[in-house]
Amino acid sequence: MTETSLRDMRWIFILLAAYFTLQFGVRLATSHSLDLDEAEQAFRSQWLAAGYGPQPPFYNWLQYTVFQFAGVSLAALSVVKNLLLFTSYLLYGLTARLILRDKALAAIATLGLLTIPQMAFEMQRDLTHTVAVFFSATVFFYGFVRSLKQPSLSSYLIAGIGIGFGLLAKYNFAILPAAALVAALADARLRPRIFDWRLALTAAVALLITLPHLFWLRDNLHFATARTMEKMTASNNASYPMQVAMGVGSLGLAIIGFAGLTMAVFAAVFGKSLRAAFAAHSEWTRLIERMMLVFVIGILLLIVFGGAAGIKDRWLVPMLFILPLYLCLKIEAAGVVTDRAFRRFIAVIAIIMIGVPSALYGSVAAARFTGHYERLNRPYATMLETLRQQAEPAAILAGDSLLAGNLRQDIPGVPVVSMDYPGFNPDLSSRRPLLLVWLLPRGGSEALPPAMAQWLQANLGASAPEALVIDAPYFYQRGDDRYRFGYAWVNQPD
Incomplete structure (x- = not known):
């Protein structure tokens, strides 16, 4: 990443820093009470463990550390979440700038994350472990892309750190590096980056980070996975064909719920140019398409052979967070002029940046008029x-x-x-x-x-x-x- 690239994205990062500072303030102003995931962090911060149950411990360890220095408080909870989100957007922006020549498209890709409801709204509303997955995915993807484009010891190290953090964030993260590996191996030009001795450093760092939890997992496998598997396989005693149909249907709905708004925003902003862009290709779009294909196949195998009947949209974060960047890569490959589209897109983002904090505050404060309590x-x-x-x-x-x-x-x-x-x-x-x-x-x-x-x-x-x-x-x-x-x-x- 050159100094010029950093300078090109600086105003985006300043805007995002202001936005997440606003979100921090809105959370403190909304209510002193904690929601489910926040309360879990406060409760489990009483002890440090290699594992806590159905969710891996990365977010717990991070929050525990902050609590040790700052004390247990809503402010400490909110600052961890918003710092993780800001860092994730920053890394996403740096990745976009690595592989997009058009500076406007790099900005659109980064801010495009705000068009994904799970990123913009749900992660602010309550989620914690999913935030950790998103953060880990951006660390890994940045290291992965750098290793393909500008390979160095540090790029392979960053990828390993991302994998280690991701496996400690949620177990389903494993499908992202697996999909990246398969997608890169399928391209003869990228294959040398995989058969590189520095990949051993990636694996070693990931193993070192996850080792304490792996020892715990060995003795607590059922405790760690039973609840998640129960949620995934809940099919009300349906027959096998019905369970598979339920699983495939829930996957389809999850993809639509995750990607639908983003696709609608890009379609409104770019119009007919977006349709033309889907016929365009580049080395990077093909790589991401292969990654997405492997990801979907992995989930389908889980449905067919693992009995999964209910796929939730937030489980798609480890892969579909790439969607805005993918769309921008397609648009660039088609040679679309972005000046007007960029202005329209910024107007949409301004609405989101005002609307999301307002909705988060309003959903609680409106009880004064509606009598509906959260x-x-x-x-x-x-x-x-x-x-x-x-x-x-x-x-x-x-x-x-x-x-x-x-x-x-x-x-x-x-x-x-x-x-x-x-x-x-x-x-x-x-x-x-x-x-x-x-x-x-x-x-x-x-x-x-x-x-x-x-x-x-x-x-x-x-x-x-x-x-x-x-x-x-x-x-x-x-x-x-x-x-x-x-x-x-x-x-x-x-």
């Missing part, structure tokens, strides 16, 4: 503050990880155990008072959940305490709407 409207902090006026808990037993993570955010020095995660079970025998908290669905029983009573008996030899109820006003409440929690104290001081 998880971010729940008043966890208000509830805990009220209970701490009764007594200062020495430990907390929460009904689930969502609740546990939210409580941990506001009382980080106290161990918080979750009923739905048996992997963290510290000795609480000497910690009193112990606070039990659980969510109370509307119309549900207000009694102590049986599972909590069993946990108390099995772990502390304690009998079930009196169950009480507390309610607190929603964030952005309509009228006097309140959310209810059940709670109990074990050995509460007088």
